[in-house]
Amino acid sequence: GNSVTQMEGPVTLSEEAFLTINCTYTATGYPSLFWYVQYPGEGLQLLLKATKADDKGSNKGFEATYRKETTSFHLEKGSVQVSDSAVYFCALSVSGANNLFFGTGTRLTVIP
Amino acid sequence: GAVVSQHPSWVICKSGTSVKIECRSLDFQATTMFWYRQFPKQSLMLMATSNEGSKATYEQGVEKDKFLINHASLTLSTLTVTSAHPEDSSFYICSAAGPRTGLFWVYNEQFFGPGTRLTVL
Numbered sequence: 445g446n447s448v449t450q451m452e453g454p455v456t457l458s459e460e461a462f463l464t465i466n467c468t469y470t471a472t473g474y475p476s477l478f479w480y481v482q483y484p485g486e487g488l489q490l491l492l493k494a495t496k497a498d499d500k501g502s503n504k505g506f507e508a509t510y511r512k513e514t515t516s517f518h519l520e521k522g523s524v525q526v527s528d529s530a531v532y533f534c535a536l537s538v539s540g541a542n543n544l545f546f547g548t549g550t551r552l553t554v555i556p
Numbered sequence: 557g558a559v560v561s562q563h564p565s566w567v568i569c570k571s572g573t574s575v576k577i578e579c580r581s582l583d584f585q586a587t588t589m590f591w592y593r594q595f596p597k598q599s600l601m602l603m604a605t606s607n608e609g610s611k612a613t614y615e616q617g618v619e620k621d622k623f624l625i626n627h628a629s630l631t632l633s634t635l636t637v638t639s640a641h642p643e644d645s646s647f648y649i650c651s652a653a654g655p656r657t658g659l660f661w662v663y664n665e666q667f668f669g670p671g672t673r674l675t676v677l
Contacts, residue, residue, distance in 0.1 A: 448599070480668075487560060487649070487668035533600070542588065542653065542664050546599040 450547025579650030586652035
């Protein structure tokens with residue numbers, strides 16, 4: 445089946461610290477992979493995506509690389525800011541479908 | 557960008573009553589809308605997919621008679637939780653996608669509402 449396993453939070457970091465949120469997946473077929481972010485009081489927003497192996501998605505200083513050999517899509521940022529405080533969801537979609545399969549979400553809090 | 561709103565943002569109701577949640581796409585035509593449910597510390601689980609003007613497609617294990625979905629226009633979908641019980645308490649999230657413009661195997665981006673927290677007493 446299709447599923448996403450995401451690092452449990454919450455994660456608390458100081459400003460300018462390095463961030464990694466782990467995500468691994470299982471999928472039938474060849475999935476596209478996504479990271480969504482949910483800021484307080486807002487809906488989920490697409491942060492970045494990758495559609496094939498070795499693709500790197502990037503946005504707002506965040507990066508994630510589609511690793512087929514390890515079935516992973518870990519989210520990284522070199523220097524987090526207070527404004528990055530949010531809940532981050534890893535997700536996948538299987539080719540030809542529009543369904544999204546989500547991880548449990550990881551709450552990140554960045555303190556000044 | 558594409559904005560999706562939900563109303564209400566939270567609702568408390570008595571057991572046995574029905575609750576309607578609205579999902580609106582504010583600046584685009586949503587040919588497809590999705591309803592998700594999220595339990596504390598768990599993933600968003602897809603409940604159903606609806607295309608404008610047609611019946612919703614429910615995921616396995618979701619009672620269609622309990623969770624009534626209507627997608628009567630290109631900007632509005634509603635989820636009605638009928639005869640709600642405490643176990644229906646949850647966070648309900650909708651998303652909307654516009655007409656598919658890419659190839660069929662390419663993911664058609666969904667835009668998410670902020671969610672509705674339902675508490676059934």
